[in-house]
Amino acid sequence: MDSAIAQKTWELENNILTVETPDPSSDSIFYYDETAQAKFQQEKPWANDPHYFKRVKISALALLKMVVHARSGGTIEVMGLMQGKTDGDAIIVMDAFALPVEGTETRVNAQADAYEYMVDYSQTNKQAGRLENVVGWYHSHPGYGCWLSGIDVSTQMLNQQFQEPFLAVVIDPTRTVSAGKVEIGAFRTYPEGHKPVDDPISEYQTIPLNKIEDFGVHCKQYYALDITYFKSSLDCHLLDLLWNKYWVNTLSSSPLLGNGDYVAGQISDLAEKLEQAENQLAHSRISPLGPSRKKEESQLAKITRDSAKITVEQVHGLMSQVIKDILFNSVRQSNRSPNEQSGPEPMVEA
Amino acid sequence: MASSSSSGLTFKLHPLVIVNISDHYTRVKSQMNPPPLTSTSTTVNGVEPLQQAPRVYGCVIGVQRGRTVEIFNSFELLYDPSTHSLDRPFLEKKQELYKKVFPHFYILGWYSTGSDAQESDMHIHKALMDINESPLYVLLNPTINPAQKDLPVTIYESELHVIDGIPQLIFVRSSYTIETVEAERISVDHVAHLKPSDGGSAATQLAAHLTGIHSAIKMLNSRIRVLHHYLVGMQKGDVPCENSLLRQVSSLLRRLPAIESEKFQDDFLMEYNDTLLITYLAMFTNCSSTMNELVDKFNTAYDRHSRRGGRTAFI
Numbered sequence: 294m295d296s297a298i299a300q301k302t303w304e305l306e307n308n309i310l311t312v313e314t315p316d317p318s319s320d321s322i323f324y325y326d327e328t329a330q331a332k333f334q335q336e337k338p339w340a341n342d343p344h345y346f347k348r349v350k351i352s353a354l355a356l357l358k359m360v361v362h363a364r365s366g367g368t369i370e371v372m373g374l375m376q377g378k379t380d381g382d383a384i385i386v387m388d389a390f391a392l393p394v395e396g397t398e399t400r401v402n403a404q405a406d407a408y409e410y411m412v413d414y415s416q417t418n419k420q421a422g423r424l425e426n427v428v429g430w431y432h433s434h435p436g437y438g439c440w441l442s443g444i445d446v447s448t449q450m451l452n453q454q455f456q457e458p459f460l461a462v463v464i465d466p467t468r469t470v471s472a473g474k475v476e477i478g479a480f481r482t483y484p485e486g487h488k489p490v491d492d493p494i495s496e497y498q499t500i501p502l503n504k505i506e507d508f509g510v511h512c513k514q515y516y517a518l519d520i521t522y523f524k525s526s527l528d529c530h531l532l533d534l535l536w537n538k539y540w541v542n543t544l545s546s547s548p549l550l551g552n553g554d555y556v557a558g559q560i561s562d563l564a565e566k567l568e569q570a571e572n573q574l575a576h577s578r579i580s581p582l583g584p585s586r587k588k589e590e591s592q593l594a595k596i597t598r599d600s601a602k603i604t605v606e607q608v609h610g611l612m613s614q615v616i617k618d619i620l621f622n623s624v625r626q627s628n629r630s631p632n633e634q635s636g637p638e639p640m641v642e643a
Numbered sequence: 644m645a646s647s648s649s650s651g652l653t654f655k656l657h658p659l660v661i662v663n664i665s666d667h668y669t670r671v672k673s674q675m676n677p678p679p680l681t682s683t684s685t686t687v688n689g690v691e692p693l694q695q696a697p698r699v700y701g702c703v704i705g706v707q708r709g710r711t712v713e714i715f716n717s718f719e720l721l722y723d724p725s726t727h728s729l730d731r732p733f734l735e736k737k738q739e740l741y742k743k744v745f746p747h748f749y750i751l752g753w754y755s756t757g758s759d760a761q762e763s764d765m766h767i768h769k770a771l772m773d774i775n776e777s778p779l780y781v782l783l784n785p786t787i788n789p790a791q792k793d794l795p796v797t798i799y800e801s802e803l804h805v806i807d808g809i810p811q812l813i814f815v816r817s818s819y820t821i822e823t824v825e826a827e828r829i830s831v832d833h834v835a836h837l838k839p840s841d842g843g844s845a846a847t848q849l850a851a852h853l854t855g856i857h858s859a860i861k862m863l864n865s866r867i868r869v870l871h872h873y874l875v876g877m878q879k880g881d882v883p884c885e886n887s888l889l890r891q892v893s894s895l896l897r898r899l900p901a902i903e904s905e906k907f908q909d910d911f912l913m914e915y916n917d918t919l920l921i922t923y924l925a926m927f928t929n930c931s932s933t934m935n936e937l938v939d940k941f942n943t944a945y946d947r948h949s950r951r952g953g954r955t956a957f958i
Binding site: 323324325352353354356357358360361363364387388390391392393410413414417418420421422423424466469470473474475522524525526527528530531532533534535536537538539540541542543544546548549551560567574593594596597600601603604605607608609610611612613614615616618620621622623624 | 658659661662663665666667668669670671673674699718719720721733736737740743744745785787791792793794795820821823824825826827828829830831832833834835845848849851852853855856858859860862863899900901902903911914915918921922924925928929931932935
């Protein structure tokens with residue numbers, strides 16, 4: 294009984310919404326109503342309110358495709374388009390497809406290269422029964438977080454002028470693998486010169502030093518939307534059954550091995566930030582207490598938070614390794630004398 | 644029609660393909676059966692609206708390395724009911740498009756939905772043989788059966804068998820494993836269990852991570868129990884003795900312990916120490932940050948510059 298109470302408490306603390314298992318009648322989200330969409334397109338309710346769209350619903354298929362594509366690019370940024378529809382103040386992403394463009398620093402308008410591909414693909418898709426229109430674009434930021442760079446912001450502003458409704462999604466496949474949860478963000482830009490009324494506190498994420506300027510300059514020009522996911526009843530059923538074959542992969546995954554490079558990079562980046570913070574501290578010792586002191590302090594606090602995050606991920610990885618060692622290797626202990634130590638000591642929770 | 648395959652190829656299926664096929668089917672089905680405009684219309688007559696179960700067709704692509712065939716992705720195809728074949732120019736167009744984005748993938752076969760392989764499918768299968776000499780046929784059964792424990796996906800290969808003196812191609816079932824990359828696994832996990840996506844406290848992250856491992860170990864435990872139960876039955880004599888199974892179980896057990904070398908122990912401890920070192924560093928950073936804050940707060944509270952040697956009542 295205790296475990297049930299513990300679970301309920303945990304769910305309450307984390308605002309877990311129990312998603313009802315979708316039954317076949319609720320697969321209506323998959324139905325594409327051409328006339329309703331055309332009508333919505335005519336009305337353009339977003340033209341008056343830059344903050345009109347607040348939520349994004351991504352289908353299981355779209356998420357899977359985007360993450361796999363982003364990961365397959367390795368350290369190169371990749372991009373693609375998303376297809377879907379709108380529903381009140383939510384944008385629904387049903388599917389995604391990759392574009393054959395390589396990300397470079399100076400790419401401003403990648404869609405120009407890929408227009409032919411996009412037109413071809415959309416046509417063939419419509420024939421095959423995928424009726425939705427392109428409703429956004431996604432790209433990856435391997436290793437440096439989910440935010441819009443200066444180039445991304447200008448691209449998105451252009452899109453929002455001519456191709457409304459349009460959404461920008463950023464995925465970080467490296468952090469996804471390292472943290473064990475999907476790193477994804479959905480954004481819309483404000484039109485030129487618009488000042489947001491209130492500044493919503495977005496979730497903190499660490500940005501590497503070489504990108505932090507780009508982030509800071511533009512971070513006020515766009516806002517993030519809430520992301521939820523949905524899947525069909527058949528998807529639900531299949532995913533449940535998939536677990537029967539899948540648990541092997543969960544047990545055999547070794548995050549410590551896979552993420553070694555990334556973690557090393559993060560730590561060296563953190564070291565640089567620490568040096569910067571130290572220099573600032575040395576300079577401001579003589580100056581009177583003022584806002585500058587506060588700013589430097591919060592930098593140190595940020596560094597602390599980042600280091601805690603890296604450590605937690607490492608500890609998780611190590612825990613998996615220790616558990617696997619105990620499970621599969623401790624057989625040899627029975628052969629040795631019982632006076633010997635039985636493997637590494639249990640870790641104290643940080 | 645479905646005996647076990649003897650071609651010796653091992654098949655690996657990625658979950659993306661399964662979700663792709665399922666989505667294709669759901670999409671087509673829901674376009675054919677538009678949802679009722681009002682919520683009461685389904686119950687008014689007391690009769691369920693006719694749910695047609697369409698068959699969808701598509702192509703699977705992936706890589707073949709030696710004897711291993713790995714199916715990575717799939718896309719939809721058009722079926723021409725008049726000629727009972729797939730639309731060829733459409734297939735070629737799509738193949739071109741996909742080649743641009745995934746240059747390493749080749750067409751490995753085709754897929755369809757349904758409960759069992761049918762005679763007419765052989766027609767389509769033969770048509771694909773000029774692209775790939777031995778194409779695969781992936782069949783997904785879309786009927787949701789809650790009692791089912793196994794994934795309703797079967798992979799068929801075609802083999803030339805001599806039946807009644809005539810060499811014929813028939814479908815034979817092949818076994819497959821589910822293969823995945825780390826990123827795919829995480830996103831499937833995410834969607835399947837809808838775990839909390841935001842940071843949460845360290846405790847919830849830890850709980851989520853350990854829950855995942857716990858479920859996997861529970862599965863392992865239940866599978867071992869099944870084996871154990873079976874072996875006990877064999878020992879008692881309830882179940883006839885099967886030597887091949889006994890050999891398999893024995894070889895499985897002999898694989899434990901998994902690794903036992905000195906070098907492994909060294910590397911393991913080194914990794915362990917590295918993680919402890921990182922924890923130590925993080926603790927240091929945390930401590931120095933807290934100290935810094937303390938010093939600042941102290942300086943703010945007991946401001947020495949304003950009065951000599953005294954304390955101010957700081958408000």
